[in-house]
Amino acid sequence: MSLQNTPLQAPGAQSIPSPAPRMQRIELAELDAAAPSPASSASSQPLVPSLHPLHQVKTTVQVCVGTATLTVGELLGAQVQQVLVLDTAVEQAVDLLVEGQVVARGQLVAVGDRFAVRLTELPTPLGLQAKAHP
Numbered sequence: 073m074s075l076q077n078t079p080l081q082a083p084g085a086q087s088i089p090s091p092a093p094r095m096q097r098i099e100l101a102e103l104d105a106a107a108p109s110p111a112s113s114a115s116s117q118p119l120v121p122s123l124h125p126l127h128q129v130k131t132t133v134q135v136c137v138g139t140a141t142l143t144v145g146e147l148l149g150a151q152v153q154q155v156l157v158l159d160t161a162v163e164q165a166v167d168l169l170v171e172g173q174v175v176a177r178g179q180l181v182a183v184g185d186r187f188a189v190r191l192t193e194l195p196t197p198l199g200l201q202a203k204a205h206p
Contacts, residue, residue: 131170132170133168134170135167135168135178136166136167137158137166138166140157142156165177165179166178166179166189168189175195176191177192178190178191179192
């Protein structure tokens with residue numbers, strides 16, 4: 073049995089030529105002209121379009137305030153009211169993590185009776201970095 077590059081047909085069916093798909097060539101200059109320039113967008117607006125399907129996916133963000141290194145014996149011997157000193161200075165930025173990966177940094181603040189994070193460092197999404205023009 074040999075494979076040929078022909079469309080499959082039912083026995084006795086007649087082949088009807090299909091119209092060629094309509095194609096249009098797009099010049100790169102047209103794409104560059106259609107893309108918004110980084111200077112034209114407001115700095116408070118998100119860089120990623122909100123129509124992307126990933127924008128509807130929920131995730132849990134963890135805030136890492138700091139770490140401490142101690143032995144298992146010290147941990148097992150810990151007492152209530154004992155203070156564990158972390159390696160992070162009070163004014164140092166805290167890490168925001170998703171799935172264990174740092175996605176942003178911020179300043180730990182209080183909002184009412186809750187902890188909150190004021191965002192101070194956000195990554196530029198892939199593909200949206202400003203292009204250097206000579």
